[in-house]
Amino acid sequence: MGQAQLFIVYLDGPGGDGVWDLGKDYLRISTGEGAVDTALLAAADVAAADAVTASRNALFAPIGIDTVIPQDGKVDLIYAGDLYGNLWRFDLTSSGSWSSPAKPLFKGDKTRPITAIPAVGVAPASVTDLAPIRTGALAKTHPVMVFFGSGRLLADADKAASIVNRFYGVYDDGTKLDLTEADLTVQESVYSTANGRVYKNDLEVGYTRSAGATKRGWYIELPDDGERVIDRALVKGELVYFNTILPDTSTCDAGGKGWENVVQMSNGGSAKGAQWDVNQNGSLDAGDTHAGLSFAGRKTAKGQPGAPQIIGNQLFSPLTDKIRSSVTAGPRDHFQNTRIAFTSGTSGRISWTELQLRDD
Secondary structure, eight states, X not given: OOOOEEEEEOTTOSOTTSSOOTTTSEEEEEOOTTOOOHHHHTOOOHHHHHHHHHHOOOBOOOEEEOOBSSOOSOOOEEEEEBTTSOEEEEEOOSSSOOOOOSSOSBOOOTTSOBOSOOEEEEOOHHHHTTSOOOOGGGGGBOOEEEEEEOBOOSSGGGGGOOOOOEEEEEEEOSSOOOBOGGGSEEOOEEEEOXXXXXXXXXXOOOOOSOTTTOOOEEEEEOOSTTOBOOSOOEEETTEEEEEEEEEOSOTTOOOEEEEEEEEEXXXXXXXXXXXXXXXXXXXXXXXXXXXXXXXXXEEOSSSOBOOOEEETTXXXXXXXXXXXXXXXXXXXXXXXXXXXXXXXXXXXXXXXXXXXXXXX
């Protein structure tokens, strides 16, 4: 009770009896983090009960990926964050029963929980050309970058939290667990205003061929008071799109503001040249850059942004408030759309499957 656990449910339904049986018709993989003493749970001591509640953990939405070369359509790895600020990697490559991970991929801090689903992309050449060379079985899988942020907004009390949260880009080549911020390099701000941010384009993360000395990624400190990540990021090309929120502290208000962000996969910095129409003038030009670097962050004028989505050359961010002050809200009044630089590759609906009702 109280542990962060991953549940895997079979898509073909329960056993032959047609009933979901406790402990039988699904798999449960525990991380072992957040174990609760059941004796304390039953204690009448209020202080002991409070301690039990505080020690509870939970695993949040996972993402599964296929990493083998060539890809076979099967999930090999699953990533998910927890309330303790850990990012877990579950290895499903074995054909037998799957064991609990010995340690998290990244060990964070309890003050910075990871509640949003991670985003994962194949590590770009700008990382793998510098990182340790992978041999043996690992050479038959894709090394990846895992992107996730810290923060929570699960109850009214969370609105007033003023922790300095983070956004992380962690390189995972399958060789190391239990990473901490000491294994990462903090990104640097080179320019900022009340509504815009630019990060260092050529930040040296410290990837090296030496497995013992190499850095394993980067992180950005989110500077605004109460700023946090509660929605998934999006990887497109060699850029990462993610949004942060600044909740209104009133318990009766769902408003607030936030930041839309676009950074490089390799180091979390601003890309060269205009990558998105920051000033919303309909074109990608010098007004969308500072000293030749694309703005990495833009503050919303109204509303907290949700998870970003890209369709064609348009970046969409859902908002908690109308972007237009019309009396009657239109169907697009809660979406901010922004032109982005064209990225080659397939987009939109690729395929679909119709689900059929079972006869039995």
